[in-house]
Amino acid sequence: MKKTIAFTIIGLLIGIGLGCIFTMVYLGHKLAIGMFMLQETELIRNKDDAIQAYLNESPEVGIWALENYINTINRVIKEREIENNKHFFVMISPEPTLRYAHVRLALLYEKTGNDLKRKENFEKAFQYCDSMKIEREFLEERLIQIVTKLDSQFKPLDEN
Numbered sequence: 001m002k003k004t005i006a007f008t009i010i011g012l013l014i015g016i017g018l019g020c021i022f023t024m025v026y027l028g029h030k031l032a033i034g035m036f037m038l039q040e041t042e043l044i045r046n047k048d049d050a051i052q053a054y055l056n057e058s059p060e061v062g063i064w065a066l067e068n069y070i071n072t073i074n075r076v077i078k079e080r081e082i083e084n085n086k087h088f089f090v091m092i093s094p095e096p097t098l099r100y101a102h103v104r105l106a107l108l109y110e111k112t113g114n115d116l117k118r119k120e121n122f123e124k125a126f127q128y129c130d131s132m133k134i135e136r137e138f139l140e141e142r143l144i145q146i147v148t149k150l151d152s153q154f155k156p157l158d159e160n
Helices: 002-056 059-079 094-112 115-127 136-152
Strands: 081-083
Touching: 002 059, 002 094, 002 136, 059 081, 059 094, 094 115, 094 136, 115 136
Parallel strands: none
Antiparallel strands: none
16 A cells, blocks of 8 residues: 555656656747746836936936946847847847937937047947948938937837
8 A cells, every 4th residue: 555655656746747847848938938028028118218318317317227228238139149140039129229229328428528428329329220331420310310200209108
């Protein structure tokens, strides 16, 4: 009788262990995508907060918020590098996001009078542009126009 109970308990524990392992193998990629989506949701909220600081706070606060957002996005890009500079993102596209974040940061540095940082951030924004054949001045004007239009249409996430 004791042997039967012992074998039943051991078989049950082995079955539970194998069931957990097979479940993780079967659903692991879906769980990973879900975790990526949760992280990207936080990135979207961080972007929303940075844009709100850019639009509504002093330039120093906006600069801090945008730099924090850019550093966070760059860290996530580095973590998610798959191969050949390809990255796995589910809900966001980091290149345009970083392009416009650098343009906003350049505009804030322009307000504070820091021309060196302004040029540096425009150069970083140019790196994310597809067509580098356009003259820098024209591209800079075009990016400023796009960001101005995006900012005029901006609605915070918590606003219904």
